[in-house]
Amino acid sequence: MSNAPYLLVAWLFFVGLYGIVTSRHLVHMIVCLSVVQSSTYVLLLQIGWVKGGTAPLFLDVPVGTRAVDPVVQALTLTDVVVGVTATAVLLALALQAHKRSGSLDPADLRPMRG
Amino acid sequence: MTAAVQAVSMLAVGVLGALVVLTRRPENQAMVFSMYGLALTVLFLVLQAPDVALSELVVGAVAYPVMIFLTLAKVRRREE
Amino acid sequence: MRPRLVLFLVGALGGILLLAWGLWGLPGFGHYRGPYGNQINARAAKERHSSSAVAPVVFDYRGFDTVGEELILFAAVMGVIVLLRAQREEHEEPARLRTEELSFRVSESSRVVALALIPPTVVLGLYVVVHGHLSPGGGFQGGVALAAAGVLLYLAGEYLSFQRVYPVALLDLGEAGGAGGFIVIGLVGLFTGAAYLSNVFPLGITGTLFSAGTIPVINVFVGVEVAVGIVFMVYEFVEQTLLVRRRSS
Numbered sequence: 001m002s003n004a005p006y007l008l009v010a011w012l013f014f015v016g017l018y019g020i021v022t023s024r025h026l027v028h029m030i031v032c033l034s035v036v037q038s039s040t041y042v043l044l045l046q047i048g049w050v051k052g053g054t055a056p057l058f059l060d061v062p063v064g065t066r067a068v069d070p071v072v073q074a075l076t077l078t079d080v081v082v083g084v085t086a087t088a089v090l091l092a093l094a095l096q097a098h099k100r101s102g103s104l105d106p107a108d109l110r111p112m113r114g
Numbered sequence: 115m116t117a118a119v120q121a122v123s124m125l126a127v128g129v130l131g132a133l134v135v136l137t138r139r140p141e142n143q144a145m146v147f148s149m150y151g152l153a154l155t156v157l158f159l160v161l162q163a164p165d166v167a168l169s170e171l172v173v174g175a176v177a178y179p180v181m182i183f184l185t186l187a188k189v190r191r192r193e194e
Numbered sequence: 195m196r197p198r199l200v201l202f203l204v205g206a207l208g209g210i211l212l213l214a215w216g217l218w219g220l221p222g223f224g225h226y227r228g229p230y231g232n233q234i235n236a237r238a239a240k241e242r243h244s245s246s247a248v249a250p251v252v253f254d255y256r257g258f259d260t261v262g263e264e265l266i267l268f269a270a271v272m273g274v275i276v277l278l279r280a281q282r283e284e285h286e287e288p289a290r291l292r293t294e295e296l297s298f299r300v301s302e303s304s305r306v307v308a309l310a311l312i313p314p315t316v317v318l319g320l321y322v323v324v325h326g327h328l329s330p331g332g333g334f335q336g337g338v339a340l341a342a343a344g345v346l347l348y349l350a351g352e353y354l355s356f357q358r359v360y361p362v363a364l365l366d367l368g369e370a371g372g373a374g375g376f377i378v379i380g381l382v383g384l385f386t387g388a389a390y391l392s393n394v395f396p397l398g399i400t401g402t403l404f405s406a407g408t409i410p411v412i413n414v415f416v417g418v419e420v421a422v423g424i425v426f427m428v429y430e431f432v433e434q435t436l437l438v439r440r441r442s443s
Binding site for chain 3: 002003004005006007009010013014017018021022043046047048049050051055056057058059063064067068069070071072073074075077078079080081082084085086088089091092093095096
């Protein structure tokens with residue numbers, strides 16, 4: 001059972017994907033996409049965790065103490081903030097789709113013509 | 115002890131993630147998503163990543179709910 | 195709808211089995227093997243005089259990736275502005291004509307709490323931005339906290355103050371300055387003969403505020419850019435909601 005925590009990633013990914021596939025509202029779909037994104041953050045941090053390790057900050061503890069991996073934390077922290085701006089672009093697109101076709105139901109959106 | 119705390123926080127994240135997807139109304143979903151952000155922050159802290167936890171906390175509390183509610187307000191205003 | 199759901203469940207079953215099989219084959223949870231992280235933990239304080247090991251990775255060792263990420267943020271803000279501009283059949287009403295409707299019905303207690311929270315939020319945001327190389331924090335986190343202060347102004351019902359504190363020209367300048375400042379700091383590295391984005395400012399004593407060379411300076415630029423970017427996006431959404439109307443014809 002040593003790798004059981006990694007299965008949380010698979011669960012989050014497919015739960016979010018299920019939400020996207022069965023969604024009837026564009027904003028609901030966008031929030032489910034955020035859940036899928038968060039599964040990748042969890043995977044990155046789980047890979048970097050060291051048993052008995054502390055946070056990679058050496059203000060109070062001496063430099064040699066066992067600490068978790070700082071590289072994956074660096075990747076994830078910019079990822080979180082940039083993810084929210086990408087969500088903002090998607091929300092603006094959903095707004096424009098509503099203006100054009102009058103509905104936020106993905107099944108009602110027709111492909112563009114012309 | 116650490117394993118118990120980790121197990122509880124991962125379970126909370128899994129359950130709340132499923133709840134976010136199962137909440138169909140976007141107004142309610144925005145609030146459940148904020149709770150999910152809080153559970154993620156606790157999980158990131160338990161995995162010894164305070165920088166990432168801080169990011170997720172400010173983003174999940176400030177940026178996401180504000181933008182979702184503004185989009186929904188605009189959509190509702192057009193429909194009335 | 196039903197056939198799509200059945201197709202998805204079949205595909206998802208296969209997908210989740212493959213993903214679980216792949217995840218099970220990773221090195222054990224807690225037994226991180228990579229040498230890179232351990233080397234950085236051992237050397238970051240000595241080489242860059244920073245007590246956080248994450249900040250040098252973000253802004254120094256892998257600083258070029260962060261330039262790219264910041265430009266993604268910049269492009270996303272541009273995307274939101276372009277998408278939410280007034281279309282041909284809409285027009286944007288000037289805000290001063292709609293004062294009564296804009297100061298919408300916010301209860302007095304909400305207004306007081308929101309307004310009272312603005313100064314502590316600004317101070318906290320500035321603290322987090324400036325102490326990025328010493329404790330958890332940095333430009334990205336502190337920038338969002340500073341944007342929270344701006345959003346609180348809007349939530350207190352003061353839309354006109356919101357517009358006066360954040361005129362569009364200042365927002366444009368702040369965002370361009372933040373993104374451009376980061377890139378220019380990298381060029382300073384080039385001018386002194388080292389590689390782009392080398393840490394060429396004086397490294398102070400580890401643990402003090404003025405240490406770690408270029409890292410606190412870059413943190414300030416990134417904090418400004420993220421804060422202004424998010425406030426700008428919220429401003430665009432608010433304008434869409436309150437001011438853009440279909441042309442009545």
